[in-house]
Amino acid sequence: MTEPLPTASASDETTARIDAIRGAVEAGFPSTIADLTRLVKIPSVSWPAFDHAHVQASADAVAELVRGLGVFEVVDIRRAPVAAFGDGDSATDAPELGLPAVVARRAARNGRPTVLLYAHHDVQPPGRDEDWDSAPFEPTLRGDRLYGRGAADDKAGVMAHVGAIRALTEVLGADLDLGIALFIEGEEEYASRSFANFLHENRDLLEADAIIVADSGNWDLETPAITVALRGAVAFNMRVDTLAHASHSGMFGGAVPDAMLAAIRLLDTLWDADGTVAVAGLTSAGLETPAYDEAQLRSETGLLDGVTPIGRGSILSRIWSEPAITVTGIDAPDVANASNTLVPGVRVRVSARIAPGQDAGEAFAAIRAHLEHNVPFGARLAFEDVDTGQPFLVDTSGWAVAETRAAMTDAWGKAPVEIGVGGSIPFIAELVDEFPEAQILVTGVEDPDSRAHSPNESLHLGVFKRALLAEALFLARLDGRDSTS
Known part of the structure; x- marks a missing residue:
């Protein structure tokens, strides 16, 4: 069903140890997939409109798996406040808590380092069932891919x-010298609202020399990747108002600017004619990018025939190094309820990605200033529900990146590519704030056709097996490493 793992090349690990770990991964893979399918069946959507009892059930299932490993001294399910309110002396003062996360730790011994392994067990909403070829929470194997919401993002992590x-542990035994901390979050898909508080409250459990964030992807089915750049995020709602009440579009149309007209004209100023962002004050990162042509873009995105890409410069530089702005939602009368009326007000959701190196607050200020400067017809603007997340650049000079490269090369039979990602993982900036001395690496189990967040999300089993092997080899390398070297 899946192709065999590639032959290992000798590195710092002995060939015998690499082969033994390879064999353990191979032998245990059916059980790993069975456990993954059980997790995917739990609809652990963290958005407010969904039943969070499923998120708790997912945390319980993950905790059971972690306890079954038999290596951790502490395994617990914890929640942290989203924000503190009042003094906590009354029900109205009690802080809102985030969703359940699983934490675990075993202490390092004999001078070995500690590594923190991060992933998340919550998932995106499934969307419409009719857009899926199989039910989103009924994991389905077709060919070499396992389909289901969360199959890739991030229950495979x-x-x-x-x-x-x-x-x-099958090869080295459970009595390791390596320190391991584990943090399986329960609200990553809903903005990680309690993340900073959770880190602070559980710092002693989570502190580490290196942190692996398993929530990204790989270059292709045969080539691993280390994510070294992530764009930041700015999102907000903007309300556009022009009238105190709706008016007849036949009687007053042509003289009175309705809110939809004002919103369309205003939003169009955000881009040049070729789709490049036209907001002064948004910066570029200037990252080097590997070859990637329009045919590959079309294959990976489903771009329709005749529809042209937007922006300027190399395709990957537009995704990794440049800002992007998308209108992701509009509150206005739908077509079924469209009367002949001048709409007095509309609300839009604007989502921007910002280049590595730019502060997210500075970027929001630039976008807001642009909109206020270009508002047509004197329309009134209001901004609300602003969310920001900082971009991130990985320092690739540390020992953890070197060890990861070696482990990936042994697991995949090919050296990893360093990539940027157009998406954002804002909580990484909070990891840096809490653990400034830790080396942070971003890896993952996805491939360009995993379709995370979309209908028919899937996991390629060959990619997953190699990613799992690479992490096992990385941990083995650290178990033999002096934390001071």
């Missing part, structure tokens, strides 16, 4: 950690 530790 959870199982990469679990499977890697299983393989490692």
